[in-house]
Amino acid sequence: MVGVTESLMGILRLGWLVPFISHSIISGFTSASAIIIAFSQAKSFLGYSITRSSKIVPLIESISAGRSQFKWQPFVMGSLVLVGLLVMKHGKTFKHLRFFRAAGLVMALFGSTVFVKLVHPSSISVGQGL
Numbered sequence: 001m002v003g004v005t006e007s008l009m010g011i012l013r014l015g016w017l018v019p020f021i022s023h024s025i026i027s028g029f030t031s032a033s034a035i036i037i038a039f040s041q042a043k044s045f046l047g048y049s050i051t052r053s054s055k056i057v058p059l060i061e062s063i064s065a066g067r068s069q070f071k072w073q074p075f076v077m078g079s080l081v082l083v084g085l086l087v088m089k090h091g092k093t094f095k096h097l098r099f100f101r102a103a104g105l106v107m108a109l110f111g112s113t114v115f116v117k118l119v120h121p122s123s124i125s126v127g128q129g130l
Contacts, residue, residue, distance in 0.1 A: 039063075045078040047071030077115050081108045 009015065018026075039059055043050040048069035050064040088104030 045074060047074035073119055077112055080115065084111060085106050095115050 007016075027055045033055075039056070042063055046066070048066045048071065050066060051058065053062070076092070084109055085104060088107070
């Protein structure tokens with residue numbers, strides 16, 4: 001819904017309205033979007049299915065209830081990719097990481113592919129023929 005709203009505002013050329021919207025509203029809108037995206041990725045990150053819900057409390061209960069189904073392979077792979085992307089994001093801060101910043105997403109993709117080929121986790125599905 002957030003993407004639809006932002007796209008619609010872009011198509012209708014309503015960007016001039018943004019200065020009239022308070023910083024608190026924009027910050028809350030962005031934070032809520034980030035929370036929704038994070039919870040939607042939790043099932044892939046934790047390795048078990050989570051009940052879909054538009055409300056946050058049932059979603060957290062579903063995540064908590066599935067603790068016994070936790071799989072370490074998707075968690076390790078997701079954590080390594082996340083740490084790698086954060087390190088690459090700070091490449092301009094640390095001069096010796098500049099190369100990693102330029103090739104960040106490619107390196108994350110390559111690293112996760114190598115992890116899947118080495119560990120062969122059944123809980124991570126990758127396209128056939130890889």
